[in-house]
Amino acid sequence: MAIKNDIMPRGPLQTDHDINWRWPCRGLSDRFAWAVCQSTKFAADRFFQKCYGSRAVMLETIAAMPGMVGSTFNRLSDIRDTVTGRPHDHSRSDTLYEESKNELMHLKTFIEITQPSMAEKALIFGAQAMFFLTFSALYITSRKTAHRLVGFIEEEAVNSYTSYLREIDERYMPNPDAPEIAKKYWGLPQDATLRDVVIAIRADEMEHRDVNHRIATELSIR
């Protein structure tokens, strides 16, 4: 039986986000999230340096998990709150599930562009297991800190894709044709290139950044 693998188009590009916007750190929870994000970034910078393709594959492998974990735990809360009659934001689980599906499309796109080596694949599998366990533990301990951490990671993703664009524009990095999967998903023209794909992905990351910081703020004022 053939495997169904239809791509649901993403829709129009989100253009109302501010590229340079950053959440101002407030309180211990924010500072903890920021420190975790910065130490992860430090390790990634040392390891990948200017290998933006490999860096994107690793980033997107990890990025698909917070939405999945958040969606699962929020759905469990939805079920409990439905049973007990407690008011709850039932849309959060759907929003986070959509985010994880969107991140998976980022990963599928970069796998088409960058063929990871066996060593990189092994690293990705290890990173996935480690991040899934630690992020789930953080989500159980403090949802607010977990969403703030994702918000900070997304800020760095926006920065990373801006650097990637600069490298393409200055011709330090190649600008091949966009993969078909990306053209279909983001509704890009037939002559679209990697540059158009990076712009589309960066717009998605800005949306994830804003959504996760908003959820963290909502959780902190409850």
Ligand SMILES: [Fe+2]
């Ligand atoms: Fe992403």
Ligand SMILES: [Fe+2]
């Ligand atoms: Fe993201």
